[in-house]
Amino acid sequence: MFKFTTPAKLNKAGVIGMNRRNVELIAQNNPRRLYPLVDDKLKTKQVTQGVGIAVPAMIGVVRTQHHVGQLGEFLSDLKGFVIKPSKGSGGKGILVITGRDGEDFVKPSGSCVTLKELQHHVSSTLSGLYSLGGNPDVAMIETLVEFSDVFEGFSYEGVPDVRVILFRGYPVMAMTRLSTRESDGKANLHQGAVGLGIDIATGRSLKAVQHGKPIEHHPDTGRKLSELKVPYWETLLNLTSRCYDVTGLGYLGADIVLDKNLGPLLLELNARPGLAIQIANGMGMRPRLSLIESQRGIERNAEERVAYAMEAFG
Amino acid sequence: MKARPQIYIMVSLLLFIGLGLTIYKCYVLGFMFTPGTETVWQVQARMQFEAEGGPAKVILTMNAPDKSIRPVFREKFFEDYECVFVNEDGVRKAVWTRDDAQGMQVIYFRADFYRLSPPVEQVPPTDENPQDVLEGPQRLAGEDILLRASETATSELALAINVLGMMDEERNDPYVKVLLEEVEYRTEYMGQVSKVIAMEGIHSRVVRGLRLQGKYTQRSITTFIQVFAEGKWVLLDPKALVEIPFSEVLLWPENTRGLLDVYGGSNSSVTFSVSSVKNSAGQLAVDAAQLSESKLGDFSIYSLPIEDQNTFKLLLLIPVGALVVVVLRNLVGIRTSGTFMPILIALTFMQTTLLLGLLLFLVVVGVGLVMRYYLSHLNLLLVPRIASVLVFVIIIFAAIGIASHKLGWHSGHAVMFFPMIILSWTIERRSVLWEEEGPHEVLIQGGGSLFTASLAYLVMISPNLEHLVFNFPELLLVLLAIIIMIGSYSGFRLLELGRFEPMTRSDE
Structure with a gap:
């Protein structure tokens, strides 16, 4: 070996x-x-979208802890979406939701995430758990790609x-x-x-x-x-x-x-x-x-x- | 590509300054490359005379110049006397003067020094054969003594020793009597010995000096005989009839009749006291440098107060730890969690020793990970969560400290030396790593960190290294040069030779 x-x-x-x-x-x-x-995916998205490069559509950005409390309402109509840290690296902190099970969110693996757990994840993202150098971050919510x-x-x-x-x-x-x-x-x-x-x-x-x-x-x-x-x-x-x-x-x-x-x-x-x-x-x-x-x-x-x-x- | 020449210029400049200063300090100022103690000889001359009431002048002939001797202390003033040092035809003299001296005068003069290296080999005699001066009955007596001495002698040196012994001990021997007829002082028989062995073609000379051995007071200067045998000069102890190393003697220049000249006084005498102390080599080098008024020596860390010195000792070791990290990460390719966390752990190991440190580290991080695992269920925010881990860490510290005390196992207290904030972050990061990448990655990075820390520790505790960085802080420039060179190294890392190995298989 x-x-x-x-x-x-x-x-x-x-x-x-x-x-x-x-x-x-x-x-x-x-x-x-x-x-x-x-390094900042939000910026990448903004500049690439600006010149017409195709990217997954943005649903929203969670910038402050205040927004975290409103997540339940904001996400209520969405079936599938992806939450990712704007300054994350190596795929860390990306949460993919493919559907709903009542109030809960369903992950691709089939396991469920409660709204509380989802808010905790977003909140950790904001405080910089997944960002380079532990800096404060924002969480992006994108549409779920319908994979070919x-x-x-x-x-x-x-x-x-x-x-x-x-x-x-x-x-x-x-x-x-x-x-x-x-x-x-x-x-x-x-x-x-x-x-x-x-x-x-x-x-x-x-x-x-x-x-x-x-x-x-x-x-x-x-x-x-x-x-x-x-x-x-x-x-x-x-x-x-x-x-x-x-x-x-x-x-x-x-x-x-x-x-x-x-x-x-x-x-x-x-x-x-x-x-x-x-x-x-x-x-x-x-x-x-x-x-x-x-x-x-x-x-x-x-x-x-x-x-x-x-x-x-x- | 313009950065390359800059790097080369910078690296050579740093190497030149760093190594240049080091070599200068080592060879000119006498700094030692290895730690250790040196024997410092404290030689004191006591000069005594009866002054005649007018101006007085005392001249003491000093020992012969010797490159291996490094003075660390020299008394310059004595009471009402003014002292100057002069050099007359290569003979150094100390001169004390006073305008009005009355009655018994005593002057003390002390000089401390240590030997940097064995004394330089003395030049061999220039003439093929020594001057053969004995004549008449003395020549016959000498021939007889040589004949008897050569019976048991197997070498020139042994012959000289035999003659020396006979002339000293067999004073009643008729031939010895003949030879010593005109000798006034007992000690001057060595001049005659020299003349006798000259008949055999053996060079020799009578020298005076002080024996640097043990401790003695109030002794006058001693006479030794030097014999040139088997291609080198050998110093002989006339009493014990054995060879003495030159390093154990402080020699006076040849052909100095009187050691002490006194003007404006009479009944003068000089005696010597010799004693020795052991001193740290580093401190001595700085003292010597300061005595020779070198600016470099004065800027040494030894000029700081002791407690600051100890802080600096630790500080100067950190760059060495950094070099270890750079080598392991960029040349070997080991992954560590946290770039310089291993150095902090290594510094802790220096307080706890390696095995105990590793054990404590594993216990604290292990228990911390279990507690952190529980915390992750509570969905806390980041900062409070790390703060909680910090509290856990301190509780673990306290628990280990108290438990080990109760068990009578005192080394447990060493846990206090661990940097707790760093440990808290380590636990947090590893816990996240565990959840995201699995235990395998935690093992790789954790193992890499501990390996790096252990290696950095082993390098940093080396007494030779500590001595080097402390005595030659300019070596930090050399270290910087090495780090910059590694920083611009674009070749493969050691572990990459394994990682990319599959790509070369098809060639075979």
Whole structure:
């Protein structure tokens, strides 16, 4: 299990390590002053919506403890919605409600949450339990995405999102993380979720890995993983590429969900996207980054960048 | 990319200043790289004479200059005398003057010093053979003595020792008598010994000095003989007939007849007292630096009051702990909960010792987690919840303290050293982590934190390290340079070699 390789081999594979990501990619491409734009999901939503990037619709924002008391009334007509901390990280503090059971709220797992518990959750969010650095936060209430059924059978629980890494606005790698019974419905690769690399050119799955080992079928549903093809792929990439124009962040991770009716929706942006995407794609990111680096000085709009990337990384 | 050259310039500048100061302090000011005590010799000269009623001038010839000797204290004033130090042709002298001196005068002069290193090897004699000066009957007597001495001697040194012994003990031997005929003082027989062994081609010289050994008072200066044998000078004790290390003797320059010259007085004499104390090497280096009026020594932490020194000792260790954290996180890739929380835990371990500290930490956090688990059912707001955890932590502290006291197990009191606010947050964060990521992640991050804390502790308790940062605070600049270098390191972390290992498998 604990096998070690050499730095030379990793360099040959073009793998980017954590230190290189921090020193070269993030420090040199992501100016600090731009961070609040992506660390605060409320701001992200406002700026992306402003230029017409599709996002899940906002129902309301809970800004003060005073609002918490009014939640019962505010939510009384809603069947499904999502409550998330505006400055949360790593999916912490996100509460998904899919339906109602009398006065109670039903979670995707089927368990119920009382209004009191829901208010406590929101209240904790406001006092900063889930935010970076424990700072006071606001809670956003969004509509529930009606997930497209392309991922049917590909995931044990929940619906996967598509992660695209953009370098200077060019999509360089994409993947999706499929939860398994072993990962307890969570999408963390190190907890046993399946990482599925997606071909930038076509949106088809490239290869799948679980615990770093290649696999063919989903361990729980048995579905053949090579059959996955993300629809509206070019639209999806165009959407992510435009996020670069809005945020100005040179090294950016975009999480996209597919809505049955609305198509690709931007869920959130990440100024420090992780490196697991290399494992899911089975290749290092460095050659692709170098290629984009060589395109410096050539002016391209979002569609042109995506076209270039689909051509180059096919 | 412009940051790179800046980093290189900054790192080399920091290294240059930090290491430069360290080397300067070590080799010029005599600071020690390792902790320990040094023997400080306190030598006091007592000069006595009868003044004639007019101006008086007393000149004491001082010991020969010796690079290995580092003075830490020198008395400059004595009652009504003015004292100056002069250097005449490489011979150092202390001069006391007074305008009107009447009757019996006594002057005390004390100098404290320690030896930095063994004394420098003395230069070998330049001539091939020593001057052979004995003539007539003395030459015959010398030949006989050499013949008898060489019977049992196997080396030049043994021969010299034999001659020395015979000339001292067998005064009634007719040949020895011949040789010592013209010798006035008993101690001057060593000059004759020197002449006898010169006939065998052995270089030797008679020197005077003070034995630095034990404790004695009112002793006059001693005469030693130095023999050049097997390529180096050997100092011999004329009484015990054994070799003495040069470091145990304070030598006076050669060819100084009188130690003490007195003008305006008579019946002068000088005697010496020698004693020694053990002192911390660090303190001594600062004293020596201050005596030599070096500004660097004066800016040392030793110039602070003792209680402030102890605070600084702890403060100076924190950057070392920070370096351990930086190395483990950025070069090894260990995950810790809370960036510098491990340093605070390590500082606590310094009060409690490692195993006890680990045990107490696990008990407090474990019990805290159970209590926090109950709290999560009450749906409290964040700040009151952490405040409650804080109260729990203090109750656990008190419980451990009282229970251990009742059980007669006093080390339990050490629990008080834990930073309780930090512990409360640790418990809160781990509890949230447990709910969201599961116990596995809590174990990884908690284990990482404790491992880092333990390693930082082990580094920080090293007496050598404490000595280094305390005596060479400028090493912090070197530390800073290392941290900056690691900060710009873009290579792989050790654990990443395992994490990305699957990606290199297809190549094989």
